[in-house]
Amino acid sequence: MAIPNLVNDKKHLGMFSLIWLDQNANLDELISKIKKNFKIQRKLEESFSVNGYSLHNQSRTRLSIPFLFSQIFIDSLLKLKSNENDQNNLIRYLQHEYQNNPNELNNIQQFKENYLSNKVLWWYKRKDFFFSSTLNAVLKTENLSMMFLFRSFLFDIQEQLRKYPSKQRLKVYRSQIMSIGDDYHYINNAIDYLLINSFLSTTTSYSTACSLFDQLNIDSQSTKVIFEINADPNVVTSKPFGDISELSNHSEILFMPGSIFRVDKCVHELSEPNIIQMTLCNENDLNLNEQIGNDMANPRLIGKILSKMGKNDLAEKYFQRLIEQLSSNDPLLADLYEDLSQVLSQTGDDQMSKKWHEKSIVFNQQYQLMRKPIG
Template identity: 45%
Template sequence: MATALLPNDDIHTNTNDKSLEIFSIIWLDENINVKDTRKTEVTLRSIINHIKKFQDVKQCQQYIEQTSQKDRLILVVSGRLGLEILPYIHQLRQVISIYVYCMDKNSNEQWAFKFSKIKSVVVDLDELVSQITTDHKIQKKVEEPLSINIFTTYIGRGKSTTGVNGEFVFSQILVDCLLRLKSTDIDKNELIKLCENEYKGNYTELNNLREFQDYSPDKVLWWYTRESFFYKILNAALRTQDIHMLFLFRSFIYDIYRQLHKYQSKNFVRAYRCQLMSHDELNSLKQNIGQFISINSFFSTSDERRTALFLLGDITTQIDSERVLFEIDADPKMVNTKSFANISKHSYFPDESEVLFMIGSIFRLNNINRNDDQIWIIKMTLCNDDEHDLKQVLMYMKQQIKSEEINLRTLGKLLWKMGKLDLAEKYFNRLLQELPSDDPLLSSLYEDLGELASQTGDFDMSVQWHQKSLTIKNKNQLTANPVIKKIKLSTGKELKKFCFSYNYNLR
């Protein structure tokens, strides 16, 4: 079997690097670069690609604290340094498991039991790899964060529902926009290059990438369920709402959408999903019983309750998280907007009875109760897009998108409305690179860039963009405002004066 090959690099101390996956290994040890340890890293990278190494406790602590709570970190630490760092980072949500690698197992076990996230104390590297591998098979199913938007009709005193419900609506519209935006070879090549850079030296995933060159749309569910870069990066992008990665993956998201629609379940389904959640995450849902949630990723479930419960592990073992079981009722006769299907026959693991729900599926939170085994049961029902109070706004915005040809300008304007100005500018400029010099869309695109620049306070750039727009309009004699013909654009001062008045009129 192909393995990962770790380059002979120095100790990583840069806190700005970012993995494209959810899971990372943090290794803190004064002797991290010894030969035996490096061989272990090679093996581990075939399981969890991103390994970050430290010899200094403070640098390691700072890196962990700055990592997003949506990331999931596995910490390998020596006994002495573990005693120093664990009191400061053990409670952090992003830290999910800890392994103490040491020379004296008995003495380190004396203090390790105080920290519930410590999975084992080991003295042998092969045992360390085996333990991480075994634990990760479960962790990758129950520890991945859920990206959820809540639509609520009530909220705490003095607070507004606008921001909360706005995220709910725009997440739905964004998915619709990406599904209708045609992909290009430029986008696919950029995605492949990003993956090749991410997995440099990891021959397991590089081989998967080479195999992926023969991809066909009818195999998308096979690729999505396979333990490879495709699933890991796409899931991470969905759960962290990395919009640019979703943009690059959009043709594959569309292929999954088509497959779910094609194999849509014909009968009522009760599906289950296990999850480990923080107290805050669970409380957020408990405060919104009777409301609606949308899940911003593909929602993987099983139609076998026992299978889902098994993944929650030994219920007698104390953990820092809450054990949760989602119980979902889905009736295809009542729901026709978001597809769901049993994908077992098309999966890399055909023996797993997996029911997959489309991105943006909306559920009503019916009830949340804890059973005798101290597992929280969250009962939900799959809903249509028009079963909540925002249906008119949602339908109106969707209709606006459907009434026009979807291009990068459409995506940019949507991101602009979402307040993501940097991304809006990015896609406007991307479209600018693709359009021919005589394209009639150029004038409007320059206007958009001018307005965007003025909103970010870059007034000089705004003037330049508006000048480009006016030049094209004059050249093509498409100017609708007769005042433009009377204005002399001979000096920068006159041009600025005109552009500010032009911006005012546009508003």
């Protein structure tokens, strides 16, 4: 194991000195402690990506665009059918990304050969494995192209969490190291609701959550935070949470990406950690259907939002995928052909834009003939 240069790394000096000053530790124990503490440090610094919404800065029926888009995009991904080609493209991408890492290449090959949808949580929780870290990195950075490729696995996890739901209301905890100036201040002073873009792992044990802080020195620009979450399975409409303790070394409750939490209270403690109390919500609490109107159920919505955001390559890919999934006489095709025409026009591909526009006109004419009464 290569020990990092800690001399100039103030964040890790305290942690390293705790181990180094243990005069009775033999070499194996020393390396074991270093590994353990670095794993804890990485775990605590794994931020979860959030979009916030404030009732004070916006009308209740006018949600922020990032907040709204995150919710709609995740919902749309989970409804969009996947195919074997997507999974093959994902495997090829991962093989390229990890081409210099023989261990991960072997893991990817195992994943390719042995993956089963009903075992997705086992793969997700597998230690020192690419799957969960890569998936959450894609979700946190909102890498939309990669989210398309991962969507079948998102769907599989959602279905497995539905099979192992909590039977009663829970209070769960998540420990986190946060920057005082940005992250903590943002949630403490400016946010009423949080939407978590990635998977959120929590524990039912407050002491377990706090124990991750025990042997770490936190710098003056950061603070220890415990998220205390009240979760009622009866309020869940589309984003389930489930008990995956059987796959963990402690009690663990996992929440789906897109879960929305109301920030109830921030409790400041003289001796850290500070506590942010939250409650799991559903979409109805924020009137998402009222905000979007009848378009919420329209599969074209996500493509149109992508186009408005200037992500025309993704909008084109999304519309193409919808077209592939519809029957040849589905009336929605005319609108999708026109959507594609507009997207391609914005990218400067006038020839293909014209082609799809003409295809929309022809389809409408043929559809009207099919609907015309005989006789």
